Amino acid sequence: MTSEELLEKWDRCARDSDFPMLDNANHPLSCCKVSLYQEERKWALFFEIVGFTSCAMNDIYAYGSGFDKEGLVMSYDELLSLSEDVSDDWLPDIENRGTKDKVTIYAKGNPIEVDISEKAIESIDVASENMAGVSIVRLVFNQNPDSLWLSPEELFEITATKQLPLVYSTTEWEHPDIAVGELPSDSVFFQTLAEAIVTNNLDCINTGDVNTFWKNWLDEEALANIEIVDTKMFQKKIDVADFECDYELRGVRELYKITFSSEYDRYQLLFSMYGEISQNFVFQNNPGYLEESFSRDIESEHKYDQDKSVYVLNNVKEKELRDLYELAEMGSEDGGLNRIFLYKEGLYDSKEKAYKIPSGASCLVWGIGGNEAFLARNFESQ
Numbered sequence: 001m002t003s004e005e006l007l008e009k010w011d012r013c014a015r016d017s018d019f020p021m022l023d024n025a026n027h028p029l030s031c032c033k034v035s036l037y038q039e040e041r042k043w044a045l046f047f048e049i050v051g052f053t054s055c056a057m058n059d060i061y062a063y064g065s066g067f068d069k070e071g072l073v074m075s076y077d078e079l080l081s082l083s084e085d086v087s088d089d090w091l092p093d094i095e096n097r098g099t100k101d102k103v104t105i106y107a108k109g110n111p112i113e114v115d116i117s118e119k120a121i122e123s124i125d126v127a128s129e130n131m132a133g134v135s136i137v138r139l140v141f142n143q144n145p146d147s148l149w150l151s152p153e154e155l156f157e158i159t160a161t162k163q164l165p166l167v168y169s170t171t172e173w174e175h176p177d178i179a180v181g182e183l184p185s186d187s188v189f190f191q192t193l194a195e196a197i198v199t200n201n202l203d204c205i206n207t208g209d210v211n212t213f214w215k216n217w218l219d220e221e222a223l224a225n226i227e228i229v230d231t232k233m234f235q236k237k238i239d240v241a242d243f244e245c246d247y248e249l250r251g252v253r254e255l256y257k258i259t260f261s262s263e264y265d266r267y268q269l270l271f272s273m274y275g276e277i278s279q280n281f282v283f284q285n286n287p288g289y290l291e292e293s294f295s296r297d298i299e300s301e302h303k304y305d306q307d308k309s310v311y312v313l314n315n316v317k318e319k320e321l322r323d324l325y326e327l328a329e330m331g332s333e334d335g336g337l338n339r340i341f342l343y344k345e346g347l348y349d350s351k352e353k354a355y356k357i358p359s360g361a362s363c364l365v366w367g368i369g370g371n372e373a374f375l376a377r378n379f380e381s382q
Contacts, residue, residue: 003194009070010063010184010194014176018071020047020061021178022212027051027059028222029214030137033149033171036197037156037164042066043197044164046155050141050148052133054264055089056080058148062159074158078319079148080140081106086319087268091136107140107147114140125215132223138214167202174208231269232261235375243374247337247365250349251357251378258373267329268322270373274342274364275321280312282339282346282355283331312345333370340364 013019022029028051037044044064051057056079063070081089082105094103094116101117116139121128124142126135141148156163174189176182184190188208196205238257244250260266313321328338339346344361348354357363357378365374 001198003191003198006194006197007185007190010190013063013071014178014183016071018061019178019184020049020059020175022049022175023177023179023217024049024051025219025222027053027057028134029217030056030134031141031145031148031171031214032175032212033169034173035152035155035169036167036193037064037152038167038197038200039164040200042164044156044159044161045193045197048149050079050137052091052137054133056091056133056137056148058150060150060155060158062155064159064161066161067159069159076150079108080137084109087322091133092131094136095131105140107144110147112140112144112147114143126223134214134218134222168196168205170207172207172210172212174210175212231263231265233266233269233273234259234261243376244354247339247374247376248354249339249357249363249365249376250352250354251359251361252376253380254377256375256377258375260372266373267325270364271322271325274340275318275325277342278313278321278324279341279343279345279361280310281324281328282310282341283328283336310346310348328366329370332366332368335368336366337368338366 010019020032022032027049029049030052031050033048033050035046035048037046042065044062044067047059047061049059049061051059055077058076058079059072060074060076061071062073077089078086080091081087082091082093084106086106086109094105094114101120102113102115104111104113106112116131118128120139120143121131121135124135124138126132126138131139137148150158152163152166174187176184176187176190188206192204192206192208196202235256235258238255240252240255243255244252258270260269316324325340328336328340331338339355340363341355341357342362342364344358346361346363347356347358349356355363357376360379362375362377362379365376367373
């Protein structure tokens with residue numbers, strides 16, 4: 001591959017929205033890093049784009065020789081938490097953790113100390129009385145610059161490729177403004193980086209007009225702490241009618257429609273109510289999508305029936321259960337028909353081509369489109 005061909009591939013990824021865009025409103029930037037690993041003709045290039053939406057997140061983009069998939073390969077969302085509980089990740093609550101200027105938070109599960117004094121906040125030039133999540137992540141980066149990046153082992157595990165030696169990394173380079181039509185080939189940095197990869201000569205890398213400082217890519221709204229109102233759930237008993245046929249279930253004696261006051265944290269709310277009694281999950285999605293989405297995250301023993309897209313749970317950790325609840329919601333928004341059996345495992349009836357709710361059991365079903373859910377029971381409430 002020539003440097004021109006490599007640039008052309010990166011440009012194609014940018015046109016397909018599969019290249020880092022630093023002014024992504026859905027992922028306001030706190031800091032970023034690019035790392036090149038190379039050995040002879042084999043190479044791997046990783047971008048880590050760290051920001052904050054509802055939690056601190058590191059978007060990993062990967063490109064390289066021998067990669068099955070290039071572009072965005074993972075969004076790592078267990079980056080920062082306010083306690084050892086990884087779900088305690090709403091960073092603006094840091095200001096309610098006592099009156100001390102220095103607080104302990106957890107970066108990838110490891111405790112670190114962060115100075116949140118007015119002087120420290122002034123050092124990143126934001127309003128101390130209204131700290132937003134993205135500015136708190138930047139504060140962590142300024143004081144603990146290595147705490148937010150993934151290790152080489154973690155990066156290569158994501159791509160399922162052999163680890164190569166690190167030869168170059170930087171947090172400062174000339175990045176194209178993709179939102180206005182600029183491409184990697186327009187950047188001196190990427191022009192010379194492509195040449196360095198092809199010729200195996202790092203001396204030719206020129207960072208160009210460095211513009212990766214976080215505030216170059218943020219608007220004022222991203223720096224304001226926007227309060228998120230807790231989502232409330234409403235439940236109403238409805239007729240079964242055609243529900244069994246439409247949702248491929250049998251054994252529904254009672255049916256409840258579940259709606260929400262907002263779209264924020266719906267799966268977390270349902271997980272808090274039903275997570276501990278979940279028995280198995282049925283995903284009406286492409287099994288390959290499921291495997292690609294979270295197979296590397298599920299470490300506990302489980303049984304997966306690929307033909308019917310059924311996960312039967314066995315000793316699954318709390319975090320992994322929460323991930324399954326989130327995936328069920330996400331899949332329903334994409335048109336999936338996802339069911340979570342409670343109390344007892346669901347049974348698949350191959351003749352009726354439907355899932356049977358055992359006597360005394362219930363099933364939580366995400367409505368197609370993700371706007372509502374249903375609770376189907378095979379018993380009558382007292």
